[in-house]
Amino acid sequence: MFSIMSEIGEENESIFSNKPLPAINERVRILVDHYAKGSVKRFSEIINLSSSQKLNRVFNLDKRNNEYPEVSSDILLSIANMLSDVSAEWLLTGSGTMSKTSCSAGPMRTHITHLSNDKDNGIEEYKQQFHPEIVDKLLVTIQEQAKEIGKLEQTITQLRRELGDAASAANGSTIASVG
Helix, strand or coil: CCCCECCCCCECHHHHCCCCCCHHHHHHHHHHHHHHCCEHHHHHHHCCCCCCHHHHHCCCCECCCCECCCCCHHHHHHHHHHCCCECHHHHHHCCCCCEHHHCCHHHHHHHHHHHHHCHHHHHHHHHHHCCHHHHHHHHHHHHHHHHHHHHHHHHHHHHHHHHHHHHHHHHHHHHHHHC
């Protein structure tokens, strides 16, 4: 049985459960142990999660159904984005090794090239290799983030225009008052 320390330093109640963690939750626990010596709060900081509560929940039985919650796509994305050495294949499926450096980079590059050349086939290939619902969640998250980035870019453009207009108006009024 394992113990993961919560933010307040107490061991989580999952240590009292005989029910094993689901495989993906267990892999996340391994990462917490490896990168943060068992501290969920510290690991949340490492992967840039806004709160450790979401991560903490995946290690505790849900009292409503006596099941462990699924690891959310935003936790998986945060791990993939912030821990570049962690193999996504290992994280999602348990295949291979935890660290990318112990894997050969050749096949991974070829697969990524194939994915970018033929997006739809690449996505279907990922769905066959990984859990389809996780791939779907990740795709939805990526699409939502792309929309948000587009909105932010529009806001930046608008603010730059307004700043330019304000600077021109201020410059014009300075010239007018000097003359």
